[in-house]
Amino acid sequence: MLEQKTPAQVSAGVPTLGQRLSRRKPVEKLMAETENGHGLRRTMGFWQLSMIGIGATLGTGIFVVLGEAVPVAGPAVVLAFVLAGVTALFSALAYAEMAGMIPASGSAYSYSYATMGEFMAWVCGWCLMLTYGVSVAAVGVGWGQYINELLHLTTGLSLPATFLVGPLEGGLVNLPAATVVLLSMFALLAGVRESTRANAVMVVIKVAVLLMFVVIAFTAVQDGNFAPFMPMGMAGVSAAGATLFFSYIGFDSASTASEEAKNPQRDLPRAIMFSMIVVTAIYCLVAFSAVGALEWTEFAEGRTSLAGILTVVTGTPIWAIVFAAGAVLALASVVLVVLYSQTRILYAMSRDGLIPKVFSRVDAKGTPRANTVITSVFIALPAAFIPLGPLADATAIGTLFAFALVNVAVLVLRRSRPELPRAFRMPGAPMTPLLGVLACAYLMFSMSLSVWISFGLWSVLGLAVYFGYGMRRSVLETEPMVEARA
Numbered sequence: 001m002l003e004q005k006t007p008a009q010v011s012a013g014v015p016t017l018g019q020r021l022s023r024r025k026p027v028e029k030l031m032a033e034t035e036n037g038h039g040l041r042r043t044m045g046f047w048q049l050s051m052i053g054i055g056a057t058l059g060t061g062i063f064v065v066l067g068e069a070v071p072v073a074g075p076a077v078v079l080a081f082v083l084a085g086v087t088a089l090f091s092a093l094a095y096a097e098m099a100g101m102i103p104a105s106g107s108a109y110s111y112s113y114a115t116m117g118e119f120m121a122w123v124c125g126w127c128l129m130l131t132y133g134v135s136v137a138a139v140g141v142g143w144g145q146y147i148n149e150l151l152h153l154t155t156g157l158s159l160p161a162t163f164l165v166g167p168l169e170g171g172l173v174n175l176p177a178a179t180v181v182l183l184s185m186f187a188l189l190a191g192v193r194e195s196t197r198a199n200a201v202m203v204v205i206k207v208a209v210l211l212m213f214v215v216i217a218f219t220a221v222q223d224g225n226f227a228p229f230m231p232m233g234m235a236g237v238s239a240a241g242a243t244l245f246f247s248y249i250g251f252d253s254a255s256t257a258s259e260e261a262k263n264p265q266r267d268l269p270r271a272i273m274f275s276m277i278v279v280t281a282i283y284c285l286v287a288f289s290a291v292g293a294l295e296w297t298e299f300a301e302g303r304t305s306l307a308g309i310l311t312v313v314t315g316t317p318i319w320a321i322v323f324a325a326g327a328v329l330a331l332a333s334v335v336l337v338v339l340y341s342q343t344r345i346l347y348a349m350s351r352d353g354l355i356p357k358v359f360s361r362v363d364a365k366g367t368p369r370a371n372t373v374i375t376s377v378f379i380a381l382p383a384a385f386i387p388l389g390p391l392a393d394a395t396a397i398g399t400l401f402a403f404a405l406v407n408v409a410v411l412v413l414r415r416s417r418p419e420l421p422r423a424f425r426m427p428g429a430p431m432t433p434l435l436g437v438l439a440c441a442y443l444m445f446s447m448s449l450s451v452w453i454s455f456g457l458w459s460v461l462g463l464a465v466y467f468g469y470g471m472r473r474s475v476l477e478t479e480p481m482v483e484a485r486a
Contacts, residue, residue: 022117023476025352027181027413027420030114041366042260045191046267049254051200052337053275053321056250057336058206059139062286064325065246065305070299073240075291078284081247082238085280086368087443088248090436091403092276093426094410096269100253100423106348107255107341108402108409111350115412116405121358122470123351124405126462130398130455132342133375135249135336136181139382144176149307150324153317166385177383184336185376191365192260195336202333210282211327212319212416213306214289220313221292231296242396242446247283249399252406255339256344260366269424289414329458339379343371353477354470396476397447397455400440407436 044052050433066077104110109128111120112140148159177360196322229239254271258264286306291299294309303365307320307327313322323325343359347368350359359371410426410433471477 008053021119023336024117025100025113027114030102030110040261042258044261044394046271048196048255049093049261049267049275051259051272053251053254054272054278054336055199055333056253057201062267069240069243070296073228073236073305074296076230076237077240078287080244081236081287082164082284083241084244084248090253090439091406092272092434093438094407095255096272096424097254097410097422098406099268100265101420103258103268107252108406109345110348111374111409112405115409119440122466124402125260127398127402128345130458132338133379136338136379139331139334140177140180140383143180144174146324146327147176151327153324154322157288171389173384178334178380180335181376181380181383184339185372187336188340188372191367199333199336202329205326206330210286211322214285216310216313217289217293242443245443246396253341254339265423341373342367347420352472353475397444400444404437407433
């Protein structure tokens, strides 16, 4: 129960707990901060922002998680990708509207701050910490699998199991997973311009190798491999869709680059929608060609690697080697971009005073150096010791919660600030953002109890940090009270 303001507090102007939790950061203040830049430099155009969205999204979901979804849905895994994509599309539309209106590096965290108040903004930011941080670790685990496969295809050797998986899987440490996180850290420390160039090159390579896979696999597609199309029924498609939602995490990364975009109001909505269209098209093409070229039951027998399918189709390992090499670069780009996004979320929260100021300090290049180093080290640890499955599930539930809040933010600002200029308007509102909230809730409640327990523990830790540190050190704590009008 929220505390009541006493007469002494009224006379002294001291806000109650309820007012402190619901205080909002006005849109005008957010816009002023983005214009000032606070040390970040505006160097990105539409293509750089699109490469961030594609780079963060097109990765582990298709290179690794596909093999886990096919045994659940059968050939209808293509529909599962569409189901997950439609769920993500609602949130992509919401992100496009909010990013064009409030181009702040905090992404969903900043949108929540402007619409639902500080407490919900903190909850959203805390979920994004889980989403981005664990996502980097999960992709790092997938990267290690392809490094091992590439080594085996080229030399016949494999990495020792002791250094390929963590203790929960019988090993000691996943050394490749931790390594790719630290390599990405050094790339980010080199500067945003340099890291975005490296990401663009890696995005082009991974799109090329995936299209190469589609072209080769299509030559072996057989109608019989699609029958029966839905062996597990619609329930299997829904279950696979929940798993494959992990594949769409990352399109929102472009919004975290808002304060480093040259024309964010124009370019961010276009980049978000463009990256979603490209990624969804590639996912469906790869899934269709994969299950068409190889009987779906064989995915459950260990031949889940896309590189392995190429060997089966062509009878030679050369194309598999090319693909595995491309996958190594592809997953490295995901780690790079998502790690970048994580540091920008922390930058925004630090600027607001909710976490220590060290996370918002930038060097002469406009790089939050201490933020990048601290974040990378903390993410490298779970990558080194926790397997992919639990990491993917934890990432998905945090993302779904944040996506739901962005849809709510659209509804709130449509009602409270209809006069604000919007470079992009979410079509079909208020129905589409409501459907976005419901779709996110549906997938969240389809997850296992263990995932919810992990999410609950993370949330409790977040509450302790907020009430013990963030609320008391918030920039708004020392500023005049912000009333209901955001």
